[in-house]
Amino acid sequence: xxxxxxxxxxxxxxxxxxxxxxxxxxxxxxxxxxxxxxxxxxxxxxxxxxxxxxxxxxxxxxxxxxxxxxxxxxxxxxxx
Amino acid sequence: xxxxxxxxxxxxxxxxxxxxxxxxxxxxxxxxxxxxxxxxxxxxxxxxxxxxxxxxxxxxxxxxxxxxxxxxxxxxxxxxxxxxxxxxxxxxxxxxxxxxxxxxxxxxxxxxxxxxxxxxxxxxxxxxxxxxxxxxxxxxxxxxxxxxxxxxxxxxxxxxxxxxxxxxxxxxxxxxxxxxxxxxxxxxxxxxxxxxxxxxxxxxxxxxxxxxxxxxxxxxxxx
Numbered sequence: 473x474x475x476x477x478x479x480x481x482x483x484x485x486x487x488x489x490x491x492x493x494x495x496x497x498x499x500x501x502x503x504x505x506x507x508x509x510x511x512x513x514x515x516x517x518x519x520x521x522x523x524x525x526x527x528x529x530x531x532x533x534x535x536x537x538x539x540x541x542x543x544x545x546x547x548x549x550x551x552x
Numbered sequence: 553x554x555x556x557x558x559x560x561x562x563x564x565x566x567x568x569x570x571x572x573x574x575x576x577x578x579x580x581x582x583x584x585x586x587x588x589x590x591x592x593x594x595x596x597x598x599x600x601x602x603x604x605x606x607x608x609x610x611x612x613x614x615x616x617x618x619x620x621x622x623x624x625x626x627x628x629x630x631x632x633x634x635x636x637x638x639x640x641x642x643x644x645x646x647x648x649x650x651x652x653x654x655x656x657x658x659x660x661x662x663x664x665x666x667x668x669x670x671x672x673x674x675x676x677x678x679x680x681x682x683x684x685x686x687x688x689x690x691x692x693x694x695x696x697x698x699x700x701x702x703x704x705x706x707x708x709x710x711x712x713x714x715x716x717x718x719x720x721x722x723x724x725x726x727x728x729x730x731x732x733x734x735x736x737x738x739x740x741x742x743x744x745x746x747x748x749x750x751x752x753x754x755x756x757x758x759x760x761x762x763x764x765x766x767x768x769x770x771x772x773x774x775x
Binding site: 517521524525535539 | 559620715718721752760
């Protein structure tokens with residue numbers, strides 16, 4: 473096993489496991505927003521705006537994992 | 553996969569200064585936006601032409617959105633936030649034009665925009681509250697939270713940058729992989745998804761900038 477192989481495996485693990493938590497969180501957030509919109513359709517504007525901002529915040533965690541994966545693949549300090 | 557998304561994509565160089573592809577695209581977008589604005593407001597009057605009417609609808613929609621987010625009179629912040637949004641929409645959607653690559657897919661453009669947001673947050677905060685009152689909000693509930701408050705200033709701007717970069721760049725890579733795997737028609741739904749992603753990311757960037765500025769300016773009720 474070379475450092476390159478470890479980096480590729482590490483990148484795959486980072487993205488795959490890092491996506492689990494944000495996916496569950498975003499699912500819960502969207503489900504709650506859908507329920508709220510179904511109860512009060514007139515407040516859909518405020519809800520969807522808040523939902524987008526909240527989803528962006530949750531998504532940040534997955535994007536950090538993506539950055540780690542990109543660093544491992546393209547800017548690895550331990551290779552070369 | 554072509555090259556690293558972190559490496560610059562040098563097209564040509566003027567003297568000792570290398571010119572990136574993202575810089576060329578950015579200047580092209582700036583020229584297009586300036587031309588549209590100039591054409592729309594050249595003969596502005598009470599009876600608007602179609603372009604002036606469209607621009608007015610756009611600006612007023614932006615203003616109402618920002619006012620809803622910040623809960624205050626928004627005209628002070630519209631020049632910054634509206635320009636950010638319109639530029640980001642054009643920049644993200646430039647991926648849909650064949651041969652062009654979005655400047656936001658490289659780390660430099662989101663970094664520059666995030667730095668602009670970082671400094672304008674403090675500028676608007678100091679201007680609205682005064683320096684002393686603005687700095688006091690870092691020791692608000694208790695001075696123990698000072699390091700965390702200062703740290704969050706940097707991490708939230710960093711995540712603003714990485715969110716935009718990560719979304720646009722990863723979408724570019726997805727398109728490249730799909731084209732590599734299956735030729736002609738399969739990339740089209742992904743490119744349609746790219747339009748959605750581009751507009752939503754521009755919206756999120758502008759809304760988060762509005763939220764940060766609104767938090768720095770502090771709670772003043774509308775009217």
